[in-house]
Amino acid sequence: MISARGLHKSFGDFEAVRGIDVEVRRGEAFGFLGPNGAGKSSTMRMVAAVSPVSAGELRILGLDPATHGPDIRARIGVCPQDDTLDLELNVLDNLYIYGRYFGIGRKELRERCDQLLDFVQLGEKRHAKVDDLSGGMKRRLTIARSLVNRPELLLLDEPTTGLDPQARHVLWDRLFRLKQQGVTIVLTTHYMDEAEQLCDRLVVMDAGRIVAEGSPAQLIRDHSTREVAELRFGPEQHDDHEQIAVRVADVVGDAGRVEVLPDRLLLYTADGEAAVQAVMERGLHPVATLVRRSSLEDVFLRLTGRSLVD
Amino acid sequence: MSHSTLAPRLADYWLTIYRRTWKGTVVSSFVTPLLYVVSLGVLLGGFVEADPARLDGATSYVDFVAPGMLAAASMQLVFSQLTYNVFGGIRWHKTYYAMTATPLGVADVVQAQVGYVLARVLLGALVFCLVLAPFGIFASVGGGVVAVAVQALVALAFATPVFAFSAWISHESAFALLFRLGMLPLFLFSGAFFPVDNLGPALSRLATVSPLWHGVELTRMASLGTWQAGPALLHVAYLAVLGVVGYLLAVRALTRRLVS
Structure with a gap:
């Protein structure tokens, strides 16, 4: 066509x-x-x-x-x-x-x-x-x-x-x-x-x-992990996001990665619940956590380093 | 574009638009010529004691001024129809974008809208002449009919250049300039109300550049039955060339806006 x-x-x-x-x-x-x-x-x-x-x-x-x-x-x-x-x-x-x-x-x-x-x-x-x-x-x-x-x-x-x-x-x-x-x-x-x-x-x-x-499914498979754990920390810790990212880098496994956004951290991993568990065990206390499936938004973030909707 | 014109496909659109507006225009198209002919022709004309030899063959001022008013009214209708409507079709309502998303091309769109305006002018001229007829303006019925027909040419000579202007400009404020420095001087100094000779040799020559002057002369010949083949042909040619050149410019300007 x-x-x-x-x-x-x-x-x-x-x-x-x-x-x-x-x-x-x-x-x-x-x-x-x-x-x-x-x-x-x-x-x-x-x-x-x-x-x-x-x-x-x-x-x-x-x-x-x-x-x-x-x-x-x-x-x-x-x-x-x-x-x-x-x-x-x-x-x-x-x-x-x-x-x-x-x-x-x-x-x-x-x-x-x-x-x-x-x-x-x-x-x-x-x-x-x-x-x-x-x-x-x-x-x-x-x-x-x-x-x-x-x-x-x-x-x-x-x-x-x-x-x-x-x-x-x-x-x-x-x-x-x-x-x-x-x-x-x-x-x-x-x-x-x-x-x-x-x-x-x-x-x-x-x-x-x-x-x-x-x-959509193939793009997610190729460019992202199965699950995403979103970690939100209190505003006083926003400046420490990079440091926290380093501390949890090994939590996500070899295939995963950590993405730092202004308001939250994204942990790309096969098992989101396990990743959140591991983060807690390291004495970190995010104010909110969310485990979800990867979406095309994540694919876009991965490919361009930017969010789709600013 | 190599295909034959698709402009007739826009007929239903313009008929629908006309059906929505005609009631508002019908009263004014009867009343306006009446006001003009009574105020300027009869009342003001009562004070005008011009030498008939200087009135292009008219025997009274009202006979002289009436065809001038007819041609001027045709011009004014064109300006009113093809300024904000064209600009708005590009900038505000985007109607042209919808039209050209279909098999219709820019040329079809221009042809249809100019055709619509010509039809409006002819209809207006017909009413104008019916109102004028009882005042004994026309030398013959045939002269009246030709005077109406001539308005199509007058309208064409203005329609396509005005369309081009409206599609070309990038801000609507340019219309104020067009009306004050374009239409108004044309209206006043194109021989509709007084012979252009009154302007003196230099200015009267300048006035002959005015398309409206050619339109007025032609309309007056038809109305008074004072045809002269040479000048008449020249007027027709001048108006026709303007119409064609304006058409090419209008298509170009609208293409520049819509096809990018």
């Missing part, structure tokens, strides 16, 4: 995307994970055939966006980061008018609009003004709009950024259904839980480059 080789994007002197290779196969859900400024959105705009490629090769649905932009855009759905809904039009008209841009016949389009509004649970709101919708509803309407041409490939740029937890779960549920229907989904996110929930495969991007690639 998407094939990129040495893909670059520059804006003047600034290189947003610095040579990435990506293959997305039909029917999979593929994610670009990375912090703000990693080059995810620039990549997505090139894939959406609205931003020219600076260097490298890009094929979408087997077509070159430089020469077949309109043909590509006719077959994909795009859900941009900011909702570009038309505030002058009501909910139904936003869908209907957008469908007309694809040249869909009026009768057929009316049926599709009804189906899509039901799908995103906005049937009751069909005549509401867009301005009166909640953030989650607007995002769902944008997704419905991106589906109006029955796209083979759906691009979602930060689909749940700025939404409350409940609205996110509703959205994830809809996207999961689309995936089950066989729609190829490509999304960007800086939420690791979102990537874990939705993506079969993903790449981790940092500063315009791909730093890792694989399924």
Whole structure:
């Protein structure tokens, strides 16, 4: 569906995307994970055939966006980061008018609009003004709009950024259904839980480059340990974090490691409970401990030395 | 872009937008010409005792000023439709981004919006002329019809350059400049209200650069039935060239904004 080789994007002197290779196969859900400024959105705009490629090769649905932009855009759905809904039009008209841009016949389009509004649970709101919708509803309407041409490939740029937890779960549920229907989904996110929930495969991007690639489970296996023990010490001991790290370095075993963050220590180890136990036995008394499974956040921290969400 | 235009796919969008606004415009499109023709044409015109030889063939001031007002109104409608609306489509509402995420290209978007504005101008001109007709302005019915049709050309000559300007600028404050230093002098000094000869030789030559002057002259010829083939062709060519050059600039400016 998407094939990129040495893909670059520059804006003047600034290189947003610095040579990435990506293959997305039909029917999979593929994610670009990375912090703000990693080059995810620039990549997505090139894939959406609205931003020219600076260097490298890009094929979408087997077509070159430089020469077949309109043909590509006719077959994909795009859900941009900011909702570009038309505030002058009501909910139904936003869908209907957008469908007309694809040249869909009026009768057929009316049926599709009804189906899509039901799908995103906005049937009751069909005549509401867009301005009166909640953030989650607007995002769902944008997704419905991106589906109006029955796209083979759906691009979602930060689909749940700025939404409350409940609205996110509703959205994830809809996207999961689309995936089950066989729609190829490509999304960007800086939420690791979102990537874990939705993506079969993903790449981790940092500063315009791909730093890792694989399924969420595989990435965690390759770049992190099974478990993580988080140790929080009182504020008076924050300055001693480095010292404490040295004292517990051997607790985590050969495969593990210790990460020092401003507010806590992370012990990467196969057995978190045992590590906490061992720390206690050395006379250290963290004010709070938490043992959890490794997540993509840990993978990102490992690969870049930085947190995803600052 | 090599494909044929997809601009007709935007027809439903602009019809929907028009349906939302037409009620607000319908009253003003009847009342405005009436106010103009009564105040300037009849009442002010009552004081104007100009030599008919200097009124481009009009026999009274109201006959002289009415076609001028028509062309000026066409210009004003274009400015009102293609300034903040274009800027807002890029910066505030991002409607153009949504449009060009589909098979539509930048050229389709420009063509459709300019087409919409031309239709609005034609409709406004039709109403304007229907209001003016009882005042005996037009030499013939045919002249009135041609005067309306000419407004499409006047509108085109302004629409595409104004579109280009609105897509080009990086801050909306530039519009204040456009209105005060662009539209207002054009409105006042393009021969709509007095013959440009009154400006003196140097300034009157400058006035002939004004697209509105060409539009006013053309509209007046149609309205009074005083056609002269040579000058008429020159006016048409001038306005058409502006329209085409403006179109190329508008597509370029909007592409620069949307495709990066």
